Amino acid sequence: MITKWAILLPFFMAILIPILHTRIRKFHLGWVALAVPFILFIALLRFLPQIASGDTISHSWRWIPSYNLTFTTYLDGLSMLFALLITGIGTLVILYSIFYLSKKEALHKFYCYLLLFMTAMLGVVFSDHLIMLYFFWELTSIASFLLIAFWHHRKASRRGAQKSMLITVTGGIIMLMGFLILAHEMDSYSIRTIISTISIENLNRPLYLAMLFVLLGAFTKSAQFPFHIWLPDAMEAPTPVSAYLHSATMVKAGIYIVARFTPIFAYNLSWFWIVSIVGLITLFWGSFNAIKQNDLKALLAFSTVSQLGLIMSLLGMGSVVYATTGEITDVIYTQATFAALFHLVNHSTFKGALFMMVGILDHEVGTRDLRRLGGLITIMPITFSIALIGGFSMAGLPLFNGFLSKEMFFEATLAIQEMNVHSWIVLFPVIAWVASVFTFVYCFILVFKTFFGSADKLPTDRKIHEAPIGMLMSPVILAVSIIFIFFFPNILGKFVIGSAMQSVYPTVQPFEQMTPTIAAWHGFNTALFMTIGVIVFGIILYLSWPKWNRIYNRLPEKWTLNYLYNQLLEEAEIVGKFVTDLYMTGSVRHYLMYIYVFFIFIVGGYFIQSHIFAIDLEDQAPVEWFEILLMFVMAGAAIFLLFAKSRLTAVVSNGVLGLGVAMLFVVFRAPDLALTQLVVESVTTVLFLLSFAYLPEWSKEQKSKATKSMNLLISLTAGALVMAISFTVLNYSEFKTISGFFENAYELAGGANIVNTILGDFRAFDTMLEVVVLLVAGLGVYTLIKFRARKGQKKYED
Amino acid sequence: MKINDVILKTVVQFVVFIILTIAIYLFFAGHYTPGGGFVAGLVLASAAILLYITYDTEKVKNGLPIDFKVVAAIGVALAITTGIVPTLFGKPFLDMSSTSVHFPLIGEKEIATVMLFELGVALTVVGVVMTIILSISEGRDD
Numbered sequence: 001m002i003t004k005w006a007i008l009l010p011f012f013m014a015i016l017i018p019i020l021h022t023r024i025r026k027f028h029l030g031w032v033a034l035a036v037p038f039i040l041f042i043a044l045l046r047f048l049p050q051i052a053s054g055d056t057i058s059h060s061w062r063w064i065p066s067y068n069l070t071f072t073t074y075l076d077g078l079s080m081l082f083a084l085l086i087t088g089i090g091t092l093v094i095l096y097s098i099f100y101l102s103k104k105e106a107l108h109k110f111y112c113y114l115l116l117f118m119t120a121m122l123g124v125v126f127s128d129h130l131i132m133l134y135f136f137w138e139l140t141s142i143a144s145f146l147l148i149a150f151w152h153h154r155k156a157s158r159r160g161a162q163k164s165m166l167i168t169v170t171g172g173i174i175m176l177m178g179f180l181i182l183a184h185e186m187d188s189y190s191i192r193t194i195i196s197t198i199s200i201e202n203l204n205r206p207l208y209l210a211m212l213f214v215l216l217g218a219f220t221k222s223a224q225f226p227f228h229i230w231l232p233d234a235m236e237a238p239t240p241v242s243a244y245l246h247s248a249t250m251v252k253a254g255i256y257i258v259a260r261f262t263p264i265f266a267y268n269l270s271w272f273w274i275v276s277i278v279g280l281i282t283l284f285w286g287s288f289n290a291i292k293q294n295d296l297k298a299l300l301a302f303s304t305v306s307q308l309g310l311i312m313s314l315l316g317m318g319s320v321v322y323a324t325t326g327e328i329t330d331v332i333y334t335q336a337t338f339a340a341l342f343h344l345v346n347h348s349t350f351k352g353a354l355f356m357m358v359g360i361l362d363h364e365v366g367t368r369d370l371r372r373l374g375g376l377i378t379i380m381p382i383t384f385s386i387a388l389i390g391g392f393s394m395a396g397l398p399l400f401n402g403f404l405s406k407e408m409f410f411e412a413t414l415a416i417q418e419m420n421v422h423s424w425i426v427l428f429p430v431i432a433w434v435a436s437v438f439t440f441v442y443c444f445i446l447v448f449k450t451f452f453g454s455a456d457k458l459p460t461d462r463k464i465h466e467a468p469i470g471m472l473m474s475p476v477i478l479a480v481s482i483i484f485i486f487f488f489p490n491i492l493g494k495f496v497i498g499s500a501m502q503s504v505y506p507t508v509q510p511f512e513q514m515t516p517t518i519a520a521w522h523g524f525n526t527a528l529f530m531t532i533g534v535i536v537f538g539i540i541l542y543l544s545w546p547k548w549n550r551i552y553n554r555l556p557e558k559w560t561l562n563y564l565y566n567q568l569l570e571e572a573e574i575v576g577k578f579v580t581d582l583y584m585t586g587s588v589r590h591y592l593m594y595i596y597v598f599f600i601f602i603v604g605g606y607f608i609q610s611h612i613f614a615i616d617l618e619d620q621a622p623v624e625w626f627e628i629l630l631m632f633v634m635a636g637a638a639i640f641l642l643f644a645k646s647r648l649t650a651v652v653s654n655g656v657l658g659l660g661v662a663m664l665f666v667v668f669r670a671p672d673l674a675l676t677q678l679v680v681e682s683v684t685t686v687l688f689l690l691s692f693a694y695l696p697e698w699s700k701e702q703k704s705k706a707t708k709s710m711n712l713l714i715s716l717t718a719g720a721l722v723m724a725i726s727f728t729v730l731n732y733s734e735f736k737t738i739s740g741f742f743e744n745a746y747e748l749a750g751g752a753n754i755v756n757t758i759l760g761d762f763r764a765f766d767t768m769l770e771v772v773v774l775l776v777a778g779l780g781v782y783t784l785i786k787f788r789a790r791k792g793q794k795k796y797e798d
Numbered sequence: 799m800k801i802n803d804v805i806l807k808t809v810v811q812f813v814v815f816i817i818l819t820i821a822i823y824l825f826f827a828g829h830y831t832p833g834g835g836f837v838a839g840l841v842l843a844s845a846a847i848l849l850y851i852t853y854d855t856e857k858v859k860n861g862l863p864i865d866f867k868v869v870a871a872i873g874v875a876l877a878i879t880t881g882i883v884p885t886l887f888g889k890p891f892l893d894m895s896s897t898s899v900h901f902p903l904i905g906e907k908e909i910a911t912v913m914l915f916e917l918g919v920a921l922t923v924v925g926v927v928m929t930i931i932l933s934i935s936e937g938r939d940d
Binding site for chain 2: 061062671672675676679680682683686687690691694752753755756759760761764765767768771772774775777778779781782785786
């Protein structure tokens with residue numbers, strides 16, 4: 001039950017908030033939103049002992065049984081870890097946002113989107129059904145899009161939102177293909193079922209493809225190289241959003257997917273290679289690029305990219321045991337995954353604190369440009385402390401939790417050497433070490449360039465002072481937890497990460513043996529020497545930074561990924577416009593022609609192909625004289641319509657035709673249809689009259705003989721085909737008849753009017769969707785007319 | 799030229815109510831005899847259209863201050879909600895249920911959740927038809 005309500009509560013609140021916002025004027029809307037993650041966090045904590053002991057909670061919820069859609073939510077160690085992060089960091093971020101965003105902003109939208117995101121994210125980690133997982137996955141992308149474009153009057157925000165949307169949704173759709181292949185191969189949509197049935201024997205080509213597709217989805221979401229380019233642009237979002245979505249939670253959805261699917265795909269050695277190598281490249285490239293950034297948020301964005309790469313590569317290294325041994329014999333090789341999950345938590349704490357710190361600078365100083373910042377240590381001592389703790393933790397220095405996981409990372413890269421997978425694996429610790437040196441350098445830039453040095457270039461338009469207490473609250477809590485985790489890491493390890501390990505390695509019994517005792521000091525070993533090397537080389541590089549920063553200009557603009565992305569977008573627009581212009585001519589006649597031609601070829605083709613054209617006039621009811629009369633009237637009206645001299649005549653004869661159809665319905669005892677046809681006829685006539693003003697002069701068409709005869713041919717064929725089909729269906733018996741429903745409508749649906757029971761009960765799902773389509777069409781007409789470009793305006797928004 | 803439409807205006811005053819009555823009748827009759835949410839919505843819309851044609855748009859807007867876009871949205875929301883609510887009670891999506899209630903004067907009548915669904919359909923139809931027609935008729939202000 002907890003999982004179901006955890007998903008629904010933020011959703012209901014997201015609906016409620018826009019309604020509430022006009023009522024609540026006295027206090028900040030954020031206080032209302034704050035309740036949701038806080039309550040959920042406490043509620044989840046209550047289940048922690050149960051989950052930590054290896055239990056799982058699942059809850060099934062029948063959604064559409066006829067389509068076999070059961071919405072199963074599932075709470076195990078891994079979901080718990082992520083859910084605690086989502087709600088815990090969510091609480092702190094919303095608390096922070098209350099002081100960050102003034103009441104003048106569109107707060108109802110902000111919190112609505114944020115809570116929607118929370119629903120989506122909790123849905124991702126709780127869903128057991130692959131399609132539900134995909135649904136929530138895409139919902140996170142949409143929520144992220146809306147939040148990045150929160151300040152949508154800025155062009156950069158819109159561009160950033162579009163970029164993140166395009167990249168993550170493309171990945172998502174590819175992942176859906178992977179899911180579909182996986183479900184098809186394993187004959188189940190339930191992740192748990194798949195995990196319990198899969199084994200090393202299941203290695204085959206489709207599953208390999210499914211693995212690649214799922215990984216693509218995970219990599220785009222988690223900003224792995226070369227898809228990382230959206231993350232720096234997403235920094236246009238308000239800082240609480242960057243802290244929450246783009247460092248602590250959403251970008252970790254990809255990590256979640258990789259961890260969750262390890263027991264499914266990792267039997268294939270390629271999984272290990274792809275995940276760990278992509279992770280290492282991302283780690284290196286992110287840290288290398290972070291150094292050159294002048295914008296503090298861009299620096300943090302690249303550092304997030306790099307840290308995500310670190311976690312990803314650890315997950316890759318942890319998965320190698322599946323492929324090499326088939327089953328886990330030695331617990332030592334699972335420790336990389338433990339380090340990954342541990343670093344995941346640590347990263348959320350220090351990166352959350354750092355983002356909030358940058359937000360404070362932005363808010364109080366008015367700039368985040370490193371070239372202007374400096375000397376703030378005396379003015380903002382508390383903010384400085386937060387930056388110091390967060391930055392040093394990220395650099396992997398002792399006394400902060402980042403040190404512990406960084407050490408474990410080094411150890412994992414060393415331990416993997418013993419697996420004898422391939423000789424190139426020697427490069428793993430080398431890349432890890434080099435990237436850590438760069439990480440060290442940008443952490444120092446972040447801390448020292450901001451808070452030391454001269455304060456000459458600071459903006460002078462305001463009096464700079466320490467942030468208000470409310471704004472400091474959340475980052476201080478995170479900073480304290482950074483130090484707390486360093487001194488008591490095993491609380492986290494035993495209660496949260498231990499059971500999460502069980503989700504990644506379900507076969508290891510008992511799972512507690514995978515939980516190591518984390519210690520800050522374990523003698524002089526290689527990992528420690530690597531850390532000392534990082535510090536020494538890091539300081540040297542930091543001090544000599546002005547000497548070597550020119551290497552960043554070496555990469556020509558044309559070679560960057562962003563250039564490629566922009567080119568791709570431009571080309572797609574050009575090609576798209578070219579192709580669309582080919583058939584979107586603006587002439588209704590052309591569109592009708594497409595429809596009829598397709599109809600003739602597809603429907604007619606099907607009927608001819610399957611040899612079911614049969615015209616049999618036996619057993620038909622006799623044709624009465626008034627029916628023939630009616631037919632003549634209608635045919636006459638239709639022919640008259642073709643030769644009408646004015647538009648009004650055409651509308652009137654069209655009306656005659658419509659009323660004739662209504663009469664025909666009466667004759668054939670279909671009062672419902674007749675009624676509807678009558679009203680539709682009158683409404684459309686009004687619509688026609690209204691449209692007169694828009695239509696051009698009614699003129700005789702000047703078309704070549706060839707076009708005219710082509711049109712004649714198409715219309716005659718379409719008409720003949722409809723007639724032939726009408727005759728055929730009278731004798732057609734391929735499908736099951738549905739008359740049983742009509743005869744028993746009263747017992748089945750409690751209604752005597754068959755038409756209505758079809759609409760409202762038997763096919764209610766169709767009706768519901770039709771109603772939605774109707775609404776969308778109506779809104780489409782409305783927007784087309786109301787928001788079209790006026791004379792002299794630009795044709796499109798940029 | 800000034801159009802003399804006194805007859806039309808006078809007749810419409812009465813006719814509109816007749817049409818509205820028919821709409822309501824059709825809506826409730828739909829369960830057993832011809833009618834239903836869709837037709838009722840259309841008839842309702844045609845009553846509104848008649849008003850708009852007879853009197854000018856401004857006048858009707860003052861007397862009937864309804865945003866039809868909202869009506870359509872409410873309709874869709876209602877239709878979907880009637881689908882979702884059963885799932886909260888462990889029933890399948892869009893499961894309909896009904897019960898008999900004794901009304902004073904009218905007697906035993908059946909109340910069904912399908913009514914709510916139909917109401918959603920009707921509201922959507924009215925909303926969409928009116929939105930389209932009004933935006934086309936008002937859209938020429940440039």
